[in-house]
Amino acid sequence: MSTTANFPTTSQGVFLEKDIDTNDMVVNIGPQHPSTHGVLRLITTLDGELVKEIEPVIGYLHRSKEKMAESRSLFQYQPTIDRVEYLSSFFDHYAFVAALEKIADLHVPKRVQYIRMITMELNRITSHLLWFGTYLLDLGATSPMFYAFREREKILSLFEDLTGARMMYNYYRFGGVVADMPEGWLDKVRAFLDEAPKRFDEYEAIVSKNPIFLDRTMGIGIIQPEVAIQYGVTGPTLRASGVNLDQRKANPYCCYDEVEFDVPLGTKGDCYDRFVVRMQEMRESLKIIRQAVDNMPGGDTADLNKRRESGDETANDVELQTYGKKINLITYKPPKGEAMVTVESPRGFLGCYMITDGTPKAYRIKWRGASFSNLSILPELMRGRLFPDLMSIFGSIDVILPEVDR
Amino acid sequence: MSSENEIDKPQEQQSETVTPEPKAEEQQPIEPKEVKEPVSAEAGEAPEEAVAEKPAKPARKAVTPKASAEEGAAAEPSADGEAKPKAKPAAAAAKAAPAKKEEVPPPPPEPGRYAQLLMANGFKPVPLGNDAGGIEMIELNPSELREACQFLRDSDASRFDLLVSIAGVDWKTSLQAVYHLYSTATYQKLAIKATAVDDKLPSVESVWITADWHERETYDLFGIIFEGHHKLERILMPADWIGHPMRKDYKVEDPRLVWNER
């Protein structure tokens, strides 16, 4: 191998000079590798420093969530779907309960919808924060992870107050939520909302103009919008390419049509745009949460309880309950039907396709994971790129392997 | 890789020991013998159907899509594990096929917007009404599936450029694939159903690249063979897995997977 090789200085697909005669080398990455965010195996064929072909091998985390639904009643199955995508499991639950609410035509009170909206948006922040910390860790920066986890812990503490768990919430129910917010919970959320923008400024001060970070992300891993759609890429990864597709705006579910927010869009579709889009999305989420907290029907639980004690009949309105119509969770048999619900999860379209046949169990439940489609674009992105860009690109599309394998 | 067995096994035990009511779990005995899975690649244990190679599963009835859709829904309550008669569905179940034979079949649903569009362009879609979420459903004959998908993607009136998912469904008499489409231009949704003939469907990989992995997943879990797919291999299960786990008649008969009761 010639040592006078003029190695490319950028990663813009500059190939090595022809006179270098090297054999292809196959490098196996994973399945257990800290940068693969789970258990992913990448069979990489290298030509020197350039990636010729990359083949993701998935399935190491396959837990047969769809098969499990066949042997469990819907309520029995519900705790296990937290594990479909464990970093943002409120979205799993929303897709699941919304599918059944559509089939059974269950009424969901407004207060419940607002609680769901707050929790989902908080969950989006936790998910993006975790991505932020680990992505920077992939790129070699250690401290941002500590900062990101600090804020994430605060949100998880809010979740713990609300649901009793920090990750596996199991909080939504068909037509409602398990329990109303604890008294004073909204004030805690408000305190977080006041504090969070300052923290996000800190992150951006550390990272977003750092020259090493810019060199590793700007112009790397450009996804053209048409290619992204062909590969089924959704979520912030698609929006960074400039495609304005956000289900919260496009097909409003829950109460997203009652809040004002913007959809951050990228222009070039490189890793840096994806970073910027996610950072802005967190601020937009804060906006949504603030509006939802301020417009919460019934206000804080303490106020609502006082109104109820003083005999105010309007406080017992159905829109202020935690259940529209309480169903017997043990023996509930949904009517026959089918529904496909896609929600805008932090990674894109998270879909739950449910077919019920009148028994307590679902006939078929199909999970559409956003990461599954998002990961499939990786071979296309890596072809002809430099090997060190692999983790930069792979990290930026924010794949979570449990969702890929389900 | 035997995780789903390890999870599901105690569930079955529980339903026998603890739970007093019969659960609709014991569905396998009701299955007719001829749809039993050939369990090994040597095909030695498979009694009647001497099937040569792995993809050639016992051929389910080759039926036209419409007939099979009716049949699948009609055969379903009788094949169900529960003995007592079913409660009539309360909400308007959006299924086109009649639920019971003795009932008066509801009138066939009006063709929706995209069914009309396809009809106007020479395709023969079977409108199935809307699902519970208001998504239009149509059934397409496998022979025109690929062309219709291509048309739906390219036509200015539809622009379904995003394939959200491919969901396999085992209706016990036939295998079905449900394609959920989305338009990034008009934000409309559409569900296309296609019933596999001899477990075979045409691949739509040439229409949407993302169908590559989705079809591999459906092949892996249901055994639907997508003809024209460039590399139809298992994707979630290990490459040497026997059988297709999401089929309703699937039983773990792999001698390597022995549940270890501790």
Add this chain to the structure above:
Amino acid sequence: MTDNKVLSGIVEIGRGMATVGKHLFRPPVTLEYPEVMPELSKRFHGRLCLLTKSSGEDLCIGCQACARVCPCGDLIQIEMHRDDKKQPVIDRFTIDIGRCIFCGNCTEVCPVDCIKMLNDFELADYSREALVLDKSGLSLSGEESDKYRKEHGLEPHVE
């Protein structure tokens, strides 16, 4: 151009370092866990327990509701019979905490508010058998049950 990049690089790294340095003067956000126990919410999903009547007798009526909604199979096992006054008597009530996923389904469906979750999360043990708790290991005493009901806003038990 190069100078600008070098200069801006130095400035930006300096800005980042200053931000990091600020944290030297902030109070720590972490806890010294084994010495300082975290404050957990009342709804915390911890170890399962069985509340009893104020007198210390079993509250459980053996209805199997918790066992039927458990996603983990035969995790909860209940054997009961009825005495001559048709009152339920629980012969055996075991929960395999080692396989519990702490989802809280059982606590939600219990018709008598008997099975509940404690804030106890330190459940490690040396053997799997030790994690299978029986009725005596699960039941709280009468006073503890009253205290639990008071803290969690449940109705006090009346005979």
